[in-house]
Amino acid sequence: MRTMIFFAAVTFLAASTAQAAKPVTEADPATPSVAAWRTSQHPTTPHRAAPGPQGGPVSFSNATAITITDCPNPCPASGQAASLYPSPIVVSGVTGVVQRVSVTINGFSHAFPADTDFLLVSPSGRKSVLMSDFGAGSPGVSNIDVTMDDYAARPIPSTVTGNTGVPFVTGSYRPANSGTTDLFPAPAPASPYTYTLSAFNGDAPNGTWNLYIIDDANLDGGSISGGWTITFDDRPTPPAAGDILISEFRTRGAGTTPPGSDGSADEFIEIYNNTDASITIIDAIPGADPTSPTGAGWRFAGAQGATETTFLVLPQTLSTAGPIALPPRGYFLVSTQPTTPSPAGNTYSLATYPTGTGITASGSANVSVNPASATVGFFPDDVGIAVFSTAAAVTANRLDSVGYSSVTNADYKEGTGLSPAAGIVTAGQHSWIRKPSGNRLQDTGDNAADFQLVSTTGATIDGVASTLGAPGPQRGPTMTAYTTTSAPIVHTGDFAMAIIDPLQPSTSAPNQVRDPTPVTNGNLGTLKIRRMFTNNTGLPVVALRYRVSKIPTLTGGAASPQGDYRVLNSPTQTITLTDTTSVTGQALTVQTPAAQADGGGLNTSLAEGVVTTTAPLANGASTVVEFNLGVMVEGSPRFHVAVEALTVPPQ
Template identity: 35%
Template sequence: MSDGAAGPAGTYPSTISVSNAAASITDLSISTNGLTHAFPDDVDLLLVGPGGQKMIIQSDAGGSTVALGMSYVLSDAGAGGLPDSAEIVAGTYRPTSHGGAVDTFAAPAPAGPYSEPAPIGSATFASVFNGTNPNGTWSLYVMDDANVDGGQVRNWCVRLGAPLKISEFRVRGPNGANDEYIEIHNDSPTPTLVSSPTSAGFAIAASNGVARCVITNGTLIPANGHFLCVNSAGYSLGSYPAGAGTIASGNATYTADIPDNAGIAIFNTSLPASFSLTTRIDAVGSTSEANTLYKEGTGCPALTPFSIDYAFHRDQCGKNGSITHFAACPDQGFARDRNNNALDFVFVDTNGTSAGAGQRLGAPGPQNLSASVSGTAKIVNATLDSCVQARALPNLFRDSTSTPALNSTFGQLNIRRTITNNTTVPLTRLRYRVDDISTFPAPTGVADLRPITSPNLSVTVDRPPGGSGTSSTTVFGATLEQPPSQPNGGGFNSSFNIPLAADLAPGASIDVNFRFGLQQTGEYKVDLVPEGLPVGGGYMNTLHLSGCTDATCTELIFRADTEL
């Protein structure tokens, strides 16, 4: 939406193509991610379905309170509508139209009249879309209906059924064929209560039709949280850190091996006879999986069955795990579901093995009900010293000392940031997950970064107003979380723990050093997604930096700091 002029958004319409879904809608919701606008009341959203159904889903809500990267869900199950004049905060709301005048949408949007929700009308998602076919093109038309202010909607999703999706999995590990797990993500800013009216809960099943775990009725999956299903006969990652003092043990277990390259799906029933496209919530499988019920699109690449510490994790960056694509992450920490496993999942392992699905260094990171969560824009990062550039000391420190034992043959790169809790609750847990990085096997000219643990540092700063004298501040070292053992350093999907001596109060900050070993110099990039408890960060506020490791192509300054 242009700043200063009324009219349609730059992408108009924004479209989503749905395929292979059940032929009749029974439950529809829309996820709106990253709404930023100086005057949200100006924003109007028109949803047009594949069959031409046209419904205003948001109009004249949020008043004059600035929205900054806000994500929320529109669903008939919301407790109420979007506020008229109060701030829009993360949550689930019913479709809402507060406008007094008739809303119009510029061509090529279809002409009115449009179905309108309360309080202006009585339309619901169920009344407009239930019973229609969801397959085809969905279009969202975004209008700014007043001059002066502007903003954007970062992205949006069509949800058919429960807002759950498979976010990470593996069917083999260093302990052999039974070293496997399936992670389910609640892709909603509000908790999801599992409820299957005709069965015991939601089944997580392999493509032989046998349920491995059941998420039982009454289970409450936290907002943006996870549920973890593990094979107790071999699962080796139970000591990976999860929440505040908890570990990644399974929330449900099984013992029957899932064969290599088999498909997996989650259904809104636990009755095997009812497993179908109609009851399927999400699926992922390999190209060699013959049963299309257990994969989306053509599937992930099939793997050579090595017993390595690997995982397929859902892409939060939007570049499909590319080591050499240097633009900022288009998805900015939001794990999208494009209904195509090959586009949605990235293969990583702790040795950068070539196993058939692309080669990149990284690590599994299973998360359970107690784990930290992502999903808001209110855990923010800023340069350690705002009086100097982001790629200058003390915000960026290039240590040229060769330390091969620390995966730092060509020295290290230290990124310093001040992280602030802009939520309304104290944070008991904070970590950052790597969703984009230049790492092994980087080609010549591209830096090979290895996330490693940093000690605490005493760093000299000249903070605002600047020029009035320097001071020394303690910058706390971020810790690479293990297991799994990462002898080569971290990579994609690795996580850094942020050491909190006490809860980080609302408005409070902590200075942090993220350290990366250099195994090859050149152009680099890194993008980190914040996760926290009881709420997390992520959408629109990832920590992103790119540049060059060599002093000849950036403003890096070489100087020693003092380890504490």
């Protein structure tokens, strides 16, 4: 009897308001640049743009050209001041406080842009480094217009490994900086500095703004032919409920070191940008002052019963890195990194997922929490988790929440809540994942309906029937650099899928092969599904994997009614087609940790290791892979995967 199986990539959904399934995304459109307007009038004469929804942007320019003088050898610690130092712009007639400010460098040329440092100082004396040690290196830039805006979709490119192919061209970028050692010669104010433009939020806009520019290394110089422009604008509409989703989490795990850890503190929370635009983590309250004692950012909070018991405010910037932003359809990860019990060590067991690729599943930009209790972690077992787009727990700014049924605070749970009421207290490799619903993430407003427990054993855990699978936390691109340490995000809609042999039906060899030979985790043999995927992202892909979003497998220790299938590795192989030609099927490997001794299942990811930074899959190129499923119980299953790709630049 021939086993029939339905296989399809998750359907691509284009609507920007849709709640996409993990993993689901589309080609990420670039965030529109904040417009810059030049004027031939007096350098501090404003040129106003057409009004926006709340009154619109207003810009002021100083068109005087600036020579970026090469630093002598040896270069002093404070660098070489530019020919106009500072370059001033007098702002007048702007009402209210600063809500959003951006700076455009007009006609920027330099043989090694990372040598330049830019410091902006407001009339009140607030001071922020906008670009330092970033901007890439040789061959440099020529006459580009660079807008620095905290709400831009991408950071200024870096010179670090992994940025190959990322150009520094005219466009809008988030500020980026490396380190705290920047020195600017007098009359520039001394450090400490902030490192975002949002640091000026709440400040008075009118008065003289000064831009200080230095070159801090010898051999290369440059110029700014058109001076610079400062633009004041209304803040974008803050994210709302449904724009950000908690897509995966756990409050216990397996733990690794130190020896004897029970995994109680092996925790993570993954959030997902459910929109087609970059979202910057800035407090959603207009005019919020990030330099105030309460700061600005988003609140990750946990509650027990009716009371919030713990929280973490994720600031808009980490150290000097630059503004934190979530790319369209991208992820952000907070993980545990406890310092106790003794000896001090890291009990978080998934930091190296997936092993050997350079991609990590540690907290995004090292956002790891040292919990007060190594046996409880930073969230209690019976927690309700909420994410707010403000530093305070403001109900109107709650983005998403998930909690166990014992939680009674409405901000920290949706609907019925998860079982058991006391939470999952058994250590193991498991996690709660948000269920896919077609090509979307399910978000009905009821946690019990929307989340599913997966584990590497498929057993019943604390009374909950888990589905065989694996935790798969994903961290997004860093906030300061395009690098290949970011996790791939779903580009299912940007990859065309086809059978490998158009002369045969999809369920016949060589497109699908049923091999009865028993294998480990396939007592009844294997089902091999072969497909060709074509990269239509418009960009080279440097990491490629496939995540299982639907599979009939072990649940609660028993096979599902549709059968019991396990995801296995597949080898590199030559596959002969009907017309006697052949294609090469590339190897797929189940990604670990977590180790999956019983085979992969729901949320398991498979890596196509042949696609790397040195051997990218070019735009328009195709690849053939085999999904090798071990058959434990025969059935008529539906098997779905989604394509996750890391492009250069990441998007």
